[in-house]
Amino acid sequence: MLTVDFDRLGVRAGDRVLDLGCGAGRHAFELYRRGAHVVALDMDAAELENVAAMFAAMRDAGEAPADATAETVPGDALDLPFPDGSFDHVVAAEILEHVPRDERAIAELTRVVRPGGTVAVTVPRWWPELVCWALSTEYHEVEGGHVRIYRGDALLAKLRRAGLRPFHRHHAHALHSPYWWLKCAVGVNRDDHPLPGLYHKMLVWDIMRRPWLTRTAERLLNPVLGKSLAIYLRKPVTAADGSAGAGAATRDRDGERVARGA
Structure with a gap:
């Protein structure tokens, strides 16, 4: 990546x-x-x-x-x-x-x-990072x-x-911002929590396969997210x-x- x-x-x-x-x-x-x-x-x-x-x-x-x-x-x-x-x-x-x-x-x-x-x-x-800091000191x-x-x-x-x-x-x-918000919300060291776990699997799939849908979505979302x-x-x-x-x-x-x- x-x-x-x-x-x-x-x-x-x-x-x-x-x-x-x-x-x-x-x-x-x-x-x-x-x-x-x-x-x-x-x-x-x-x-x-x-x-x-x-x-x-x-x-x-x-x-x-x-x-x-x-x-x-x-x-x-x-x-x-x-x-x-x-x-x-x-x-x-x-x-x-x-x-x-x-x-x-x-x-x-x-x-x-x-x-x-x-x-x-x-x-x-700045703003995605600000959300992470607000959700978690860890x-x-x-x-x-x-x-x-x-x-x-x-x-x-x-x-x-x-x-x-x-x-x-x-x-x-852009697709990584929600992942880190989820991690911060449930605890950055909670590797057993299903929500960030499932999202992480999607990110790995995206990195390995680079499908048109997620690549296009990230390109469109990058300016905002x-x-x-x-x-x-x-x-x-x-x-x-x-x-x-x-x-x-x-x-x-x-x-x-x-x-x-x-």
Whole structure:
């Protein structure tokens, strides 16, 4: 289940991509399949071990191009272990809501993407998340849980202050919002309750089969009910960056117009 649209982000085979706070690796695996040079970073050693094992299994099964690479790196979003401009793209999916010093993390991901490169940031959408917090303290008051609820404009302002320029945004996973409301209503740790259990089975069926009916329903509902907000941004090319090209600067200006019209 992907939140980021990699075509929108502009990922091509051979690009170097950081999956920041990769978690279980869902975005990193798709990037690897697309032929990118993927670096999956997380603070959770157990998660990284599982992600590394999956990378190895994908290599053995021929699920990624032979010239693609994938590695795991333990690290902190507040102090990334990479030089400036190391990546063509950075993905930060459902991570900033966990970070108390989010502006520091935003500054770091901006630093490591090259001028002209792109960034995708996704967070839980404000109003579906607000419902979850209202229904359950267990949902967010756990170690490593969500520390804030983002309004889209407030997040955009932080990303702009870091020097990034938005060019598109969308919402995703509308069918998942009711599932989390049910979980919060009956107890997030009540795995035995039939209501969220049945809904979860439907979600798994949808992910595996991708039937026309539910895919169409989610696409139509995403603008209203989408669980996640995804924002796509570009790091501008400046005169100090040399000859990265007028074309990149033009794309930045176009991106600004798209973002304001969204």
